[in-house]
Amino acid sequence: MALLEIRKVSRRFGNLKALDDVSLSIEAGEFFTLLGPSGCGKTTLLRLIAGFDEPDSGEVLLDAQPLAGIPAEKRPVHTVFQSYALFPHMTVAQNVAFPLQMAGKHPEEIGRRLGEVLEMVHLADKAQQFPNELSGGQKQRVALARALINKPRLLLLDEPLAALDAKLREQITSELIALQRDVGITFVFVTHSQQEALAVSHRVAVMNGGRVEQVGAPEQIYGFPRNRFVADFIGTINLLPVEVRVAGGDALRLVANGLGEIVSTPVAEASTGQRGAYAVRPERVRIFSAGDVCELDNHFQGTVNEHLYLGDVTVYKIALDNGAVLEALLANSTSGRTGFLERGAVVGVGWHRSAGVYLRD
Amino acid sequence: MTRGGRLFGLWTAALAVYAFLYLPLAVVVIFSFNDSLLNAEWVGFTTRWYGQLFENTEMLRAAANSLIIALGAATLATVLGSMAGIALQRWQSGFLRALPFLVLAPVAMPEILLGVSLLLFFRQVLDLTLGLVSILVAHITFSIGFVAIIVRVRLAGLDESLFEAARDLGASPWQTFRWVTLPLILPGILAGFLMSFTLSIDDFVITFFVAGVGVTTLPLQIYSMIKVAVSPEVNAVSTLLMALTLTLIALASKLAPDTLRGRA
Numbered sequence: 001m002a003l004l005e006i007r008k009v010s011r012r013f014g015n016l017k018a019l020d021d022v023s024l025s026i027e028a029g030e031f032f033t034l035l036g037p038s039g040c041g042k043t044t045l046l047r048l049i050a051g052f053d054e055p056d057s058g059e060v061l062l063d064a065q066p067l068a069g070i071p072a073e074k075r076p077v078h079t080v081f082q083s084y085a086l087f088p089h090m091t092v093a094q095n096v097a098f099p100l101q102m103a104g105k106h107p108e109e110i111g112r113r114l115g116e117v118l119e120m121v122h123l124a125d126k127a128q129q130f131p132n133e134l135s136g137g138q139k140q141r142v143a144l145a146r147a148l149i150n151k152p153r154l155l156l157l158d159e160p161l162a163a164l165d166a167k168l169r170e171q172i173t174s175e176l177i178a179l180q181r182d183v184g185i186t187f188v189f190v191t192h193s194q195q196e197a198l199a200v201s202h203r204v205a206v207m208n209g210g211r212v213e214q215v216g217a218p219e220q221i222y223g224f225p226r227n228r229f230v231a232d233f234i235g236t237i238n239l240l241p242v243e244v245r246v247a248g249g250d251a252l253r254l255v256a257n258g259l260g261e262i263v264s265t266p267v268a269e270a271s272t273g274q275r276g277a278y279a280v281r282p283e284r285v286r287i288f289s290a291g292d293v294c295e296l297d298n299h300f301q302g303t304v305n306e307h308l309y310l311g312d313v314t315v316y317k318i319a320l321d322n323g324a325v326l327e328a329l330l331a332n333s334t335s336g337r338t339g340f341l342e343r344g345a346v347v348g349v350g351w352h353r354s355a356g357v358y359l360r361d
Numbered sequence: 362m363t364r365g366g367r368l369f370g371l372w373t374a375a376l377a378v379y380a381f382l383y384l385p386l387a388v389v390v391i392f393s394f395n396d397s398l399l400n401a402e403w404v405g406f407t408t409r410w411y412g413q414l415f416e417n418t419e420m421l422r423a424a425a426n427s428l429i430i431a432l433g434a435a436t437l438a439t440v441l442g443s444m445a446g447i448a449l450q451r452w453q454s455g456f457l458r459a460l461p462f463l464v465l466a467p468v469a470m471p472e473i474l475l476g477v478s479l480l481l482f483f484r485q486v487l488d489l490t491l492g493l494v495s496i497l498v499a500h501i502t503f504s505i506g507f508v509a510i511i512v513r514v515r516l517a518g519l520d521e522s523l524f525e526a527a528r529d530l531g532a533s534p535w536q537t538f539r540w541v542t543l544p545l546i547l548p549g550i551l552a553g554f555l556m557s558f559t560l561s562i563d564d565f566v567i568t569f570f571v572a573g574v575g576v577t578t579l580p581l582q583i584y585s586m587i588k589v590a591v592s593p594e595v596n597a598v599s600t601l602l603m604a605l606t607l608t609l610i611a612l613a614s615k616l617a618p619d620t621l622r623g624r625a
Contacts, residue, residue, distance in 0.1 A: 052525055072528040085526035089544045098540075099530040146530065 001064050002029040002051065003186055004154060007033035008056035011044055018044040019055070020210035026188060031180050033189045035197040036207035037233070042190045044206075046156050050190065051075045062153060071100075079156040082163065084139045085151075086131040092142050093118070093127040099150045113149055120179070135224055137168050148183060157189045161196060173199055178293060194234045198222060205336045206230050222281075228359050231279045238282065238326050240359070244274045252358055254278055258322030263297040263353045280356030285328035287316065289348045299350030302326065304341050318349055386603060393596035400591055412598040420598065423582035423603040426560050430493065430578060434500035435557035441501070442508025442557070443550050447542070449509060469505035475503060476570035483571060491573025499571045500561040502614075507560065508553030515549030516542075548616040555613040559606050 002025035011019040019041045026032045034042040047053045049060060051072030060067045067075060078099070086095050093114060113134045118124045121141040131139060140160060147155055177200055180187050181264045190274075191197050197204050198218040205215045206229075214226045225231035231239065241264060246253040247270040254262045254276075262278055270276075288294060289302060302318040305325060309332075316328045328349055330341075341347060392400045396407035415422055445464050452460075467475060479499045483489040523545070527537040565580040572581060579602065586595050 050525075050529055072525070072535055073531050077529075079529045081522045081526055083520055083522055085520060085522040087523060087527075087541060096528075098532075102531040102533075102536050102540075150531070191586070256589075324499075 002026055003030075003063065004188070005061040005064075006049075007059050007061070009045070009048065009055045009060065011041075011053070011055050019046065019048075019208045019249070019298060021058070021210055022207075023058075024205055024212060024215065026186060028186055029184055031177070031187045031189065031202045032198055033191060033197040033201040033204045034207055035191055035194060035204050035233075037192055040207040040208050040229070041210040042192075043158060044210075046079070046158055046190050049154070050077055050156055051173060052077050076153040078150075078152040078154075079154060080140075080143045080147050080160045082159040083141040084131075084163075086139055086142055086146075088131055091128050091130055092123060095131065095142055096149055097147045098146060103150060105150075108219050117145045117149045119126055120148075120182075136164050137172060140164065144176075144179065148177065148179075148185065149184075150354065152185065154188060157187060159191055160189075161191070161193075176200055188361075198234070207299065208232060208233070209260065209357075223360070224357055225279065229281075230278060231277075231357075231359060236282055236327060237279050238285070239359075240278045240280075240324055240326075242276060242278045244270050244276070244358070247272050251353060254358060256322065256324070258347075259300060259320060262356075264356060264358050265354050267358055270358055274360055276358055276360040278358055279354055280326075280351055282315065282327040283329040284355035285326060285349055285351050287318070287328050287330055287341065288348045288350065290348050292348060293355070294348060294350050296350035297353040299348055302343045302347060302349055304343055304347060306343065314340070320349075371620065374382060380523040387594050390600045390603070391451045392592060393600045395593060395596075398593065400596070401415060409438045409483040410593040411601075413594055414597050414601075416597045417594065419421050419577075420579075420594075422580045423577045424598075426493065426576055427579040430496050431558045431561040433497050434504060434561040435554050437497075438501045438504035438557040439508050439550060442505040442553055443512045443546070445505060445509040446512025446553075447546075448550075450513045464509050465506045467503050468510070470503075472503075472564075475499075476567040479567065491571055495573065496568055496576065499567050500557075500564060503564075503567065504523040504557035504560055508550075511556065512546055512549045514615055515546045519545055536562070552613040552616040555609045555616070559609045559613075563602060563606060 004026040005022075006022055008026040009019055009022045010017070022041070022045060027197040038043050046054070048055055049067075049147055051067065051070060054068065062075070062077070064170070087098070090098070097110050097114050100113060105113075114127075115124070118127055120276060121144060123138065123145065126134065126138060126142075126333075130329075131142065134142065140163075143160070143246060147327055157176075161172055163173060173196060175230060176187075176189075189197075189200060198221075201218055203215060204221050204222060206213045208229050214230045216224075221230065221236055225234060225237070228239070231237045240256045240259070240262070242251070242254040242256045245255045248266065250266070252266045252270055254263045254264060256262055256278065266276065271323075286296065300320050302320045304316055305319045306317040309331070313329050313331050316330060318326050318328055320326060326349060365585075367423075391403075393410055394408065395403055397404040397408070449461050479495075479502065480491075483491060483495045489495055496538055516581065518547065523541060524537055527532070527541040563580055564578075565584065568578050568581060569584075572578065577585075581609070583595055583598060586592060
């Protein structure tokens, strides 16, 4: 039995379906991420789990117990808010000890737990300071310590990194991963940033328009998107409109208008004559000199249209013969312009049949 | 016009406005120290009017009444007004949207109207003997709205997730109020108390209607004294009242700067 079961949950606000028949199950000890653009329902779902809101239909179970009717303060679920929501009139120590104080714990126990938790988030020396004297990263750690001090069954994190600058975000991301591993508490993390989601999660649920589009490990979500939305939302991907020529057998044969045949791995939902899109990630597309013999299943000729030099890699936009523009990544393994492709260069591009996926419309 | 000339014009205008506001008050303060019975010319410095004030038993009784009423009215209006302010901020849907209007209307109501209607209400409906209690109730009536506004503004300036965080971390609704809401709105509550106190201690119009015959407050006493002539004693008591009021207003604006001074 999963730690948290979300069964057919729906929630409307006026005409807006914030959640539309959502079902998910989250295992104990998991770092689970709800990923989606703003307005996709991820925060609504979080608020239902925390107890700030109740679903219109469906149910939420924690440890197989229905949570309906149980107020937020009685749920063994804590939240780290986007704004941190630190109490401005309390010191760091008072903020962090708040859950234990409210539970009426013995002062000796409070003191001991407080010491441990502050040590864990490296804030022992800041115990007597007020939140407005702390940096963004420190506030973040106070909020984490406060939410973890009485060991909830589940920790909810609502875009906790959104208010931090890029450098700090990266550092706190690593800290979060290590923290979750150490405390062993199940984390449910909400974000609109696919990078964050891929970096921290054991599993990701991609949400859109109140529905769950796909659930899976980061590499599954990224490598095998189930539909156009997921493919497009996570990372960059080349999408070519195609029609299925031959389905079944050991290969799926597609045809792209004006380009020719593309060979892909078979998928169950494909049938002959069906229209869809062929999706392939830029880093899976290989670039080679025009005229080189190529034993890749799919290879075409194109012209370098544009390039974006990013330091570690260069992104090439390559116009194919049918006018479609493909993005391809090339690692800059040498310094300077050696091995660099200039605009107008005629090149070959190709990829293995397992590199991309077919997505039906 | 040059920049210097424009600055000079602005400063002159500003000074003229302040003079218009404060010169009459300054005159009262100056003449309260004037060693002459007439408010006509400066004769010399004295504090004897203040001395006389503290031997005037009628005046002292009126002052005592005013303090009792102001303290009582401010305390009760603060409790009720704070509750109203919290309710106004928290429930803003449906017919409750009419509530702010109902609570705040007495603030804008002409005092004379409030005075007359309270008098009618006390005498004709409740058949109450006019005195301390009727004055107290009247003062609470017009103070609640002010407290409610100040407390509401204070609450509106706070992050809603603070209260959610408290509940989330295991605080019951009462614990959330006691440990999070109350400490955070306390400056607003204190400012509301000071405002009510000032409003009560110098109210004349409404008090005049609901005081009855037996009980006199400081403003009523001053009014009865100037029927004869503006004596230096009146100047002295006015100066003291002014000092008290200004101190309280200054304190209140320090406690709730966002309400009384515009957002800093």
